[in-house]
Amino acid sequence: MHEGNGRSEKAALAELRRRLGDGLARRRWTKTQLARQAELGRTTVSEAFQDGKPAPSEQTVAALAHALRLDVEELLDLRRSAAAAPAVAGSAASGADDAGPGRPIGHWDPHDLEVHPAGPALPATRTTDRPRARMLPGYVQREHDQVLAQAVAEAAAGSSRMVVLAGSSSTGKTRACWEAVQPLAATGWRLWHPFDPTRAEAALDALHRVEARTVVWLNEAQHYLGDREHGERIAAALHHLLVTPERGPVLVLGTLWPEYAHQYRALPSPGAPDPHSRVRELLAGRTLTVPESFDASALATASELAQNGDTLLADALTRADKHGRLTQDLAGAPELLHQLHNATPPARALLEAAMDARRLGVGLLLPQAFLTDAAVDYLTDAEYDDLTGAWVEHAYAELTRPVHGKQSALRTTTLRPTRRPVPPTEPGTSSPPPAGPTVRLADYLEQHGRTTRSHLCPPASFWHAAHTHLTHPDDLHNLTQAADARLRRRWAHHLRHRAADRGSSNALCELARLREEAGDQEGAEALYRKASKHGDPFALVRLAWMWIKAGDLEGAEAAYREAAEHGDPSALGELARMREETGDREGAEAAYREAAEHGDPSALVGLARLREENGDPEGAEALYREAADYGGGSPTRLLPYGLDPDGTPTPQWTPS
Secondary structure, three states: OHHHHHHHHHHHHHHHHHHHHHHHHOOOOHHHHHHHHHOOOHHHHHHOOOOOOOOOOOOHHHHHHHHHOOOOOHHHHHHHHHHHOOOOOOOOOOOOHHHHHHHHHEHHOOOHOOOOOOOEEEEOOOOOOOOEOOOOOOOOOOOHHHHHHHHEEEHHOOOOOOEEEEEEOOHHHHHHHHHOOHHHHHOEEEEEOOOOOHHHHHHHHHHHHHHOOOOEOOOHHHHHHHOOOHHHHHHHHHHHHHHHHHHEEEEEEEEEOHHHHHHHHHOOOOOHHHHHHHHHHOOOOOOOOOOOOOOOHHHHHHHHHHOOOHHHHHOOOOOHOOOOOHHHHHOHHHHHHHHOOOOOOHHHHHHHHHHHHHHOOOOOOHHHHHHHHHHHHHHHHHHHHHHOOHHHHHHHHHHOOOEEEEEOOEEEEEEEEEEOOOOOOOOOOOOOOOOOEEEOOOHHHHHHHHHOOOOOOOHHHEEEEHHHHOOOOHHHHHHHHHHHHHOOOOHHHHHHHHHHOOOOHHHHHHHHHHHHHHOOOHHHHHHHHHHOOOHHHHHHHHHHHHHHOOHHHHHHHHHHHHHHHHHOOOHHHHHHHHHHHHOOOOHHHHHHHHHOOOOOHHHHHHHHHHHHOOOOOHHHHHHHHHHOOOOOHHHHHHHHEEOOOOEEEEEOOOOO
């Protein structure tokens, strides 16, 4: 390309971005708002404005122009002139806008994929002042590695696969995934680790762009699948990726703590919302347990590696050869426990408050102001009297100091700026981020606290600090439940109201239920209405019941349908029963069918009952069988046709 052409192309690309920027400024939108209006991914929109990136595609330019009400043809002409403009070093010269996410596996550092460091960085060499890559200890294969290897082999052969390793903190889950994908690196596979701006947003934004021969890396998968807003949609997108042959082969690897795996597998109570239905379906048959410790065979292999010169394993085996918790030792667990047990009283109080906060449901990022105020009653009178004016600074400095493996008991964090519009709420219900610095408790200490402090109730300063400093509605609601369970009724009352003020639909529903019990139907309805504005399906179902009693069947039907749209397919079954009671059997059957199509197998039982009442026993039997296959049938429903829930014949019987 001639130099003059290069300047012309760069000028065209700069002019294109200038016009897009002016249009965005006139509309007073954020890029996230623009992405929604243009029906584009946030990353695609961001890169369209970003210097050094290739020219956006014609489709992207056209969509942005329409959303910003700019001249489409003029911008497309600029785009054609700018199409060959060079990008920064390392970027693709063309087609980068259409490339799938990720980069070659060999270009990743395992520590960037959250493999726990097992030792300090090596010192700089004479030729560079940068530290060399940190060492990993020799890898010891265990039984779960064989299953992983089989999945990798099948992916390499052309079949998409997904495996999620479930195990406690620092049991070697992430390292196992890293070792498993190494055979794919030599054949050109890519690896994508979605994490920016948040893990869930990044995954949802780009899963549709994942190309064949890509490893989708979902370490700490609860941040994706358990996300309250996006988790079910991410699960659906992953399922679509796995079952669409023309998009494969792909390999999805994830990790989970056991409590999250159990939470996602658990079936909801009858009539209760089912917030993880798609996640449960996705994980079925794709979860693999990682044991807490090495068995005798694995320890023998580790000892052999240590004897052959692996100093990291040799050091860890001096402590872990008896209990077999080798990976935890390598990840720094003993040093973290040592720091806890030998901390100064103020530092220990901060750690205990942090462990209590996490085990009772406060989010990952803990405001320092909250922990500082919470820690006061964890100190004895003598310890409190010994505090100096600088105790806070000294205690945090002690706890943020790295220990073995570059970990620390508390890690200072920085809140990312908000990059998406806040949903409309009523005055006083916004949830601003916590003011001031925040910290994150080390994973191992968090789990240690869940085990060792499960029988303890936090002191008064903890509840007071939570009520004073915490702002996230989920944190406040979780602590409300914790206070109730520990008979701290007054704190539960105040925390519930604060959670409701911050927009917690759970707290609003609980307050509404209390109003109902007190006979204040009008007040309960007002609170359910507030919760319904946040898309809470339970609130919508309760409103529907209230409106049925008031004779507003049209309003009830609308509420049931909105509840179904927000993730509760059983609401359609309630709609069907409402139609039955009003004599609309044809409408009831249609609603039952719709509910079954949306994932409510119990609706099949309702359909079968209608068939039975209409004199169609064969059709009813077929539906009962189908319900049993999906887990929605009940033995008493199946007995008239001589069937067990699994579909096998059983003797007829009549209650005596």
